[in-house]
Amino acid sequence: MSLYNKTELNEYQRDAASFEGKHLLVLAGAGTGKTKTIVARAEHLLNAGVNPKKLAILSFTRKSAKEIADRLKVSVSPNVNKSAITGKTFHSWCNEIMHYYPDQFPHHSYTPLDEDDRESAVALVIGKNFRDSMEEKVKKETIIAIYSYAVNTLCSLSDAIYHIRFYSSDRNDPEIVKRIEADKILFAPVIKKYIDYKKERKYIDYDDMLNVVASALAGSEELRKHVSDRYAYILVDEMQDTNPLQYKLLNSFVEYSKLFCVGDDAQSIYSFRGADFKTIHGFTEIFPNSEKRKLELNYRSTQEILDLSNWLLEQSPLAYDKKLIAHRGTGEKPNVIHVADDWEEADLITDDILKTTAEGSKFSDSLVVGRSIWSLSKVEGACLTKKIPYLKYGGTSLMQSAHVRDVVSAMRIATNIYDEIAWIRYLQLWEGIGEVFASRIINEIISLDSLEKMIAQLERSNIKNLKAEISGTLKKVKELLNNPAEAMMAALSQMEETLYGKYKDEWMHRMNDFDVLKEVAMTTTSITEFITEYVLDPKVETTIKQGREINTDAVILSTIHSAKGLEANFVHVINVNPNGYPSSRSIKQGEDAVEEERRCLYVALTRAKDRLNLYRFTRSIQVQQSDGTDEASKLYFLNNIPPELVNIQVPGVLDKDKPKPNLGVQTEADFPDFDFG
């Protein structure tokens, strides 16, 4: 069981895990035992008598944070309090800190806004009149991208505008400088209004959670001392994805806590959230009293898989200085498989999965990855028809789907009556109430100081056939503030008829999601806590039962981003086509974006232990051959792939080699008769 005491660690991993100095960065390539080392470090500390509550185990995503905590619980000695071991995201950690120090953080009780809510809030702030008064249409997505980039990278509005809108242009070009200034005049008032709006309505967005805590800690030595005492040891996974705002947060712990960070610059794929993979190289300069270690021996894959991965990085103009060496030795060459379309692709993949399971492998030995969760839909369909159980990682979670948001909106109103975004959604659900009526009603009630008064005013408004359920649901939920599961079921039963009208045939299917939601609700003690949980940790995995029990063996369908940290015997990477790797979008954005795409594909390739299959469309290759001059074809990552690195399989061509039956010779081409009668 114990990782640390047994011979499971190599000397480099053990050396890192038992580090005696202050701060350490472990630079570790894919498959070199990054998670193992961080788990061993935690175990080393716990064995030395450190209270598990004093460990902050952090990562960028929920999945990898949970992974470390789960593995630690298995390997740690039985006399350690396992319930105190938790993996946190930076966001959930900051939320926890706010709750420990409620006097320093009045924001601890604010309603958290997820990305969709934030879009709604910015749309409200822009407003129709404001939008019309502007010379050019201001898109809410642009405002959010600029604002979020500025907050996450601690940069000025001008720099953020440059980065989001004029990235590939010359920063000092007078024309660009002029356009940035013009944008500033346009965007600054909207951003100002959004910040004021959050304060007024008691909202807090994802970026605020980090920003509020990082700034408070930076500004108070007293607070830093207290919080550092609470988290004496900070372990950070996926350090290469850490953005400047998170560096600022960590920087408040360098005086009194010890940092232990692991990462791999070649796996940095979160620049859209402000991470810069080069920052990790400056670790020892940024944090005083720190050292660096390296792990280079790969335990996961065969050499053939690593040869292809290494080759991909070597093609980059950037020097990643990575050459993974397989401890396991050699195996099967990666396959590049040509398919006609994504239907054939899905068919081949699912056939392969069935073949491996027939030979004794588990479904979970297969992993299918794609650039977006949406691109995996054909594979999902094929799994359904062939009765292959699967789990989906990434993309829109169950809790962000429309029908769940509908029910949660009633719960949000009951806890924060000024939650305008929830009011808008809730009111528009009901027949006869659209955008205009909803905002008219909200204008009438939002300044009242209790839900009762709001409901009374609502009932006075002249909506014909005002349904009793509109106020009935809210009243019912209000009575159950400390029983989120009951409150949810009550809201659901009152709203069911209306929701059925909205979702029609889909409703029976969507309704099942509330069973999962109810279980989440039952682990919380108030609706406020439930809503925070809902935003910070929405249940992402959609379990498909397929006539089997939940949590049984299943194939994993995942985005590359969500697959980070995963591994599997058989890995299928779909749609490895020109215009996809790198994506045409990234080509427009310039070289840095293209390099991030390269790292994305690298992450995908290095998930495989024994067999790696890459799929690409035959037609996209033909297009490339007839016109090899366009940008997408030139940059395509599989161009000029040395033939000895892969097996290229072309099913159509193989068919041609089969001997053909003798069917006689048609001497003249003709068309069938057409009936003009």
Added chain:
DNA sequence: AGGCGCACTTTTTTT
């Protein structure tokens, strides 16, 4: 004027 249904397009990645 405002709501609603229908056809149509468009999807990165995560907290």
Added chain:
DNA sequence: AAGTGCGCCT
């Protein structure tokens, strides 16, 4: 799956 645009209905 969810957003957008358009025309019809109340």
